Amino acid sequence: PPPIPLVFCPPTIGDPEARSSCGLIEFFPDLILRFDPNGNILEVQESIDPDLRLIGCTVGQPMTECFDASFIINLFSYSQRATKARSLQSFESVLTLKDQQIFCEVRLVPADRGERVAIIRNITERKRLEQALLADAIHDSLTGLPNRSVFMEKAARAVALKKSSTAYNFAVLFVDLDNFKVVNDSLGHLVGDQLLIDIALKLKEGLRSYDTVARLGGDEFAILLHNIPSVAIAIEVANQIQQSLAIPLWIDNREVFSSASIGIAFSDGEYDSVEAILHHADLAMYRAKAAGRSQYAVFDPALDN
Known part of the structure; x- marks a missing residue:
């Protein structure tokens, strides 16, 4: 032509x-x-x-x-x-x-x-x-944290890496805010939204650049700790989060108190999927909440029965 x-x-x-x-x-x-x-x-x-x-x-x-x-x-x-x-x-x-x-x-x-x-x-x-559309697709629009799909993808890579290398270990922390609905209903959605934003910032404090904190939805967050030698590191991170959340926040000219129940699942078990380890972290979180809130708990196989 x-x-x-x-x-x-x-x-x-x-x-x-x-x-x-x-x-x-x-x-x-x-x-x-x-x-x-x-x-x-x-x-x-x-x-x-x-x-x-x-x-x-x-x-x-x-x-x-x-x-x-x-x-x-x-x-x-x-x-x-x-x-x-x-x-x-x-x-x-x-x-x-x-x-x-x-x-x-x-x-x-x-x-x-x-x-x-x-x-x-x-x-x-x-x-x-x-680029803006891509950012919206992979980040939570309120907090700017990675969203659930990003967390699941990164955690799936960690599960796969654990299968190929027994020396590699990781932990998933399931973080659920205590009494968030009370704050949201009594102080309003604007205060509730700002509380989620501020807590997201607190959760990122002290984490390494290659760790991941994500908002799963509502008042639920998850943290992925890569390449840690033992569950003791995850417990230390959970304690740091509890101490940070114990400091009240100043929102809309008032003090707002917050706390969270944290469930920890460590990769020393045999996990075939990210859903399995996230489920175990979720079960541990409910044990922590039942123990009086503002607590953490490490997954025990007995919880799965």
Whole structure:
């Protein structure tokens, strides 16, 4: 098939139809660039997007003076694919222009005479939206903590690692706030929400960067402690949490007291799934709550009967 035609707009043009086409192209959001096999700029159709302006770059200039090396390498690689396949090729890249980085979608068009044509579009806003949607999908919207699905995925990896390495151990802590419904009903949902946010911050205190604390839902949280030598470490973390929660919080001009019941399940048992160890941590949590709240309990196989 013939190459895809492109209309560039010279300063003067006699054909009314071509002049009309050029008028449309001048309002395109894309930067259109024609260059030779040596990387010299042959022609430029500027974008109406101010962030895509090639400030200081002119026709005849080498592209190395306008773009960074990695971008140029991709440009040539995909343009060769386009020429060979006689079809449109595209890639996404980060482009540095005017000392700022923008995300770009670059489409390479088959061209004659060894020339290359690139159509560059700014997709920074689209990327930001995608990243925001991804963050919403894996984080709890209120506390910003990882959500249940993220926790289950990470805990599943820990279970798999334990199966392949007996030297590796981990623990799951199931944290359930005591009397949260009373706070929520008596002081209102805004105070209840702020309490959850503040407690989320407290739960993260003292944890290592590779440990995970997540909100499972409602007033339930879970903590995954990686690579610990014994259950004593998990007990120490539970004690630290209890001590931290014992300090009242100041919310909406009033003191708000909180506590939590914590269940601990250690990986020294044979666990085939993350659901099993989380269930055992949950059973231990209910034993702690039955013991008078603001307590912790370590899972005992007798609880599963």
